Amino acid sequence: MNRTADSRIGEVSNLVELLRWRALQQPEQRMYAYLVDGEIEGAHLTYGALDRQARAIGALLQSYRARGERALLLYPAGLEFISGFFGCLYAGVIAVPLPPPNMAQPQRTVPRLRTIANDAQPMLVLTTSSILSKVEGLFAQAPELRTLHWLATDKVIGGAADEWQDPAVTGNTLALLQYTSGSTALPRGVMVSHENLIQNSAHISQAFEIAPDTVSVTWLPVFHDMGLTNGIVQPICGGGRQCILMPPQSFLQRPWRWLQAISRYKATISGGPNFAYEMCARKITPEQRHGLDLSSWKVAYNGAEPVRADTLKRFAAAFSSCGFRPNFFYPCYGLAEATLIVSGGLLKEEPVLCTTRVAALEHNGVAEASDAAQNARTLVGCGRAMADTKIVVAHPESMTACAPDEVGEIWVSSPSVTQGYWNRPQETERIFHAYLADTGEGPFLRTGDLGFLRDGELFITGRLKDLIIIGGRNLYPNDIEFTVEQSHAAVRPGCCVAFSVDVADDERLIVAAEVERRYQPEQHQLNGESRDHSHASNRNGRSPADLDAVVRTIRRAVAEEHDVRVHQVVLLKAGSIPKTPTGKVQRRVCEARFRDGTLEQYAKNK
Numbered sequence: 001m002n003r004t005a006d007s008r009i010g011e012v013s014n015l016v017e018l019l020r021w022r023a024l025q026q027p028e029q030r031m032y033a034y035l036v037d038g039e040i041e042g043a044h045l046t047y048g049a050l051d052r053q054a055r056a057i058g059a060l061l062q063s064y065r066a067r068g069e070r071a072l073l074l075y076p077a078g079l080e081f082i083s084g085f086f087g088c089l090y091a092g093v094i095a096v097p098l099p100p101p102n103m104a105q106p107q108r109t110v111p112r113l114r115t116i117a118n119d120a121q122p123m124l125v126l127t128t129s130s131i132l133s134k135v136e137g138l139f140a141q142a143p144e145l146r147t148l149h150w151l152a153t154d155k156v157i158g159g160a161a162d163e164w165q166d167p168a169v170t171g172n173t174l175a176l177l178q179y180t181s182g183s184t185a186l187p188r189g190v191m192v193s194h195e196n197l198i199q200n201s202a203h204i205s206q207a208f209e210i211a212p213d214t215v216s217v218t219w220l221p222v223f224h225d226m227g228l229t230n231g232i233v234q235p236i237c238g239g240g241r242q243c244i245l246m247p248p249q250s251f252l253q254r255p256w257r258w259l260q261a262i263s264r265y266k267a268t269i270s271g272g273p274n275f276a277y278e279m280c281a282r283k284i285t286p287e288q289r290h291g292l293d294l295s296s297w298k299v300a301y302n303g304a305e306p307v308r309a310d311t312l313k314r315f316a317a318a319f320s321s322c323g324f325r326p327n328f329f330y331p332c333y334g335l336a337e338a339t340l341i342v343s344g345g346l347l348k349e350e351p352v353l354c355t356t357r358v359a360a361l362e363h364n365g366v367a368e369a370s371d372a373a374q375n376a377r378t379l380v381g382c383g384r385a386m387a388d389t390k391i392v393v394a395h396p397e398s399m400t401a402c403a404p405d406e407v408g409e410i411w412v413s414s415p416s417v418t419q420g421y422w423n424r425p426q427e428t429e430r431i432f433h434a435y436l437a438d439t440g441e442g443p444f445l446r447t448g449d450l451g452f453l454r455d456g457e458l459f460i461t462g463r464l465k466d467l468i469i470i471g472g473r474n475l476y477p478n479d480i481e482f483t484v485e486q487s488h489a490a491v492r493p494g495c496c497v498a499f500s501v502d503v504a505d506d507e508r509l510i511v512a513a514e515v516e517r518r519y520q521p522e523q524h525q526l527n528g529e530s531r532d533h534s535h536a537s538n539r540n541g542r543s544p545a546d547l548d549a550v551v552r553t554i555r556r557a558v559a560e561e562h563d564v565r566v567h568q569v570v571l572l573k574a575g576s577i578p579k580t581p582t583g584k585v586q587r588r589v590c591e592a593r594f595r596d597g598t599l600e601q602y603a604k605n606k
Contacts, residue, residue: 013171014194016089019236023051031235032243034079038219038250038257045079050086055161057087057153061124064149067092067167069123070177072116072148073223074100074131077247081222082232084126084153085176089194092167095176096120096189097223099581100127103137110141112581116179116187117145120422124149171195177422178225178336181580189422190336197229200339200416201237203386204230207344208269208299208330210238215296216269217244217261219251221581226272226304229340255279256288259319263292271301271330274311275494275583281314282493295323298347303332305584306460306478307380309353326350333382333458337431337445339416343391343458345383352381352457358562361461362473366405366452375563377479381457389414392436392444393452396464399437407452407461407474411444466587468500470507470564477587480562484511487557490519490550495577497590501567508567511554512590515547515602517574547571547602570594571602 012018022029027048036042045053061071071093075081081097088095098116102109125145129152139146175197177189204210216235220227235241244265251258259280262270277300302312316326331351332344345351355378360367369376385391393408394401402408411434420428435442450467451460462476469475480498485491495514500507551569558566576599578589593599 012198014089014169014173015086015175015197015233015236016167016169016194018198019047019051019054019086022047022236022239026239027051030242032079032082032232032245034077035244035246035250035257035261038246038254038261043079045082050083052158052161053083053156054086054090055164056156056158057083057126058090058167059160059164060151060153060156061087061091061093062163062165062167064124066123068094070094070096070120071124071126072120072122073097074125074127075222076100076128076131077222077245077249079245080128080154085222085228085232087153087156088126089169089175090164090167092169092173093124094174096122096179097176097228098179099221099223100131101138101141103134109581110138112187114142114144116189117142117148119187120177120189122148124151126151126153128152128154169194171198174419176228178228178418180336181224181584188424188427191419191422192336192339193419196339196416196418197233198237199388199414200229200341201234203341203389203416204234205238206387207332207341207347208301209347210234210241210269212239212241214238214241214269215244215265215267216241217246217258217265217267218270218272219246219248219258220272221248223581224304225334225336225340230301251276252279256284259284259292259294259322262294262297263322266293266296268296269299269301270297271299271303273304273583274302274307275305277302277315278308278311278493281311281318284318289319289322292319292322294319294328297324297328299330300324300328301330301332301344303334303341303382306462307331307351307382308482309351309378309380312351312380331380331382333449333460335447335449337418337447338412338414339418341386341416342389342412342414343383343385345381352383354379354381354454354457354459361407362475364407364474366407366454375561379459379461381454381459383458384456385458386414386416389416390444391453391458392441394434394436394444396446399434401436401438402452405452405454407450409464410447410449410451410458410460412447413442413444417445466499468498468507468509470500470509473564475509475562475564480509480511480558480564481585483557483561484513484554488550488553490515491554492516492574494583495572495574495585497577497585497587499587499591499594501591501595503567509558509564510568510570510591510594511558511566512570512572512577512594512599512601513554514572514574514577515550520573520602570599573600573602576600 033044034042132152179187218231235243327350334341355369357367357369358375390413392411396409433443434446477498481496484496492514497512578586
């Protein structure tokens with residue numbers, strides 16, 4: 001990070017002041033470029049252009065006397081979101097970034113939109129002309145949204161920028177409500193201030209060693225904390241960093257596009273959740289790898305979900321011929337309640353691994369596995385605490401500090417810890433103001449994540465609310481799900497859920513897994529018209545899987561790997577596992593649907 005940017009961050013208190021300064025000092029500096037389909041370069045934004053658009057939109061919002069009000073941001077992938085977001089900041093309006101509703105499948109997106117709108121109580125909705133032309137269909141699904149002021153910001157005339165007035169925001173002014181994914185509970189609006197964003201961006205700049213010539217590539221959704229804070233806000237704070245954006249769908253459709261953009265723009269920083277690296281390792285062909293040059297990639301950050309050692313190994317092996325090196329990996333840990341990043345590794349060093357006996361983890365302990373034959377689990381370290389950040393591991397029940405090599409709840413103290421949850425004072429007090437009962441130290445943010453510290457390195461083991469306890473043993477659902485995904489080719493990666501239900505006063509393990517489309521049986525087979533799977537074939541010419549055999553394979557794999565019996569296996573149609581807008585499986589929702597019988601299943605085996 002250059003001295004000018006670093007000193008400027010230390011002087012400013014809010015993002016309005018910082019962007020205004022950037023626009024005066026470097027008006028023609030190109031900051032954001034957008035790849036329309038993940039390949040073809042479209043529009044771009046400079047500091048000067050972004051400042052003009054933000055002032056024009058800010059002036060429009062000021063005409064509504066909207067300071068302190070909330071505005072839903074419903075934008076497709078593209079640069080319009082960036083202008084709308086900073087337009088809110090320029091008016092003192094609290095931005096609420098959300099994915100735009102999918103009117104082709106309203107049942108998937110509208111309920112979450114209604115839940116958040118009822119919680120945030122917005123005054124306005126900022127969007128594009130294209131989306132605005134289709135809102136009548138949305139009103140049929142959510143009539144309460146009709147009363148809001150809907151504004152198409154792509155039609156705001158730049159000359160209106162002259163009417164803008166400085167809102168005189170401070171570091172404590174709320175910049176946005178970052179709604180949580182809803183993977184373990186209803187979405188909650190995290191109150192993120194200007195100071196939170198500036199502090200966390202400074203942490204990222206220091207950790208990633210941001211320089212004036214840094215180039216980043218991101219396909220992450222801008223309504224997600226990683227996509228917004230690191231992809232959109234941090235470049236403004238870092239100064240000089242050019243960010244190449246691409247639609248999330250373009251990556252999901254063809255993962256090669258992500259790596260091709262890194263190669264094309266000689267990007268130094270890019271990353272995403274673990275599943276992104278897994279998709280690349282599995283789906284990018286040798287022919288597509290030919291011609292990729294990933295040698296410029298110095299920070300391949302991996303966070304937002306469990307980082308898997310096997311994935312890192314497969315990815316590094318697959319792309320070593322492209323110049324990728326294992327020390328490019330940057331496992332990290334963070335959450336919306338702490339703005340974003342909490343811990344991260346050291347550049348130029350390979351990830352830290354810890355192989356521990358599973359039997360120890362099942363009883364909240366860590367015991368190094370010395371024998372390869374032992375039932376062991378290799379964990380990937382998520383680095384050390386960022387500057388001015390303290391991490392402690394505590395017993396969630398007694399609220400006392402854990403001993404070294406003891407698994408507990410991760411607690412965080414940092415300037416990046418946000419102000420709490422919108423309109424949830426009791427929950428804010430419980431989660432954001434925790435104190436250690438044995439020392440009185442605090443306040444800490446209770447993350448709800450489980451893990452341990454070893455020589456200062458943070459290791460994540462799972463989510464407290466998702467933990468499965470059977471026979472006095474702690475079973476981590478993500479471990480069981482990984483075993484299931486690896487057990488049979490018919491199981492879709494990233495589309496499996498493990499949870500427990502009470503049966504006759506005893507906890508029993510349930511596994512729900514989607515079947516790959518190319519292995520799905522035809523409808524007449526499901527109706528019992530044909531049971532001879534060996535002679536039938538699906539539309540893709542691939543013989544459908546013998547569902548009974550898939551169930552048996554899953555049962556055997558889980559029993560051998562985790563020494564636990566699966567009470568029931570439920571095989572599902574592709575797309576049936578409930579997920580958050582950012583792709584996290586919703587175990588609680590899946591469990592509820594299992595209980596009420598609404599999971600769209602192929603087979604249920606007791």
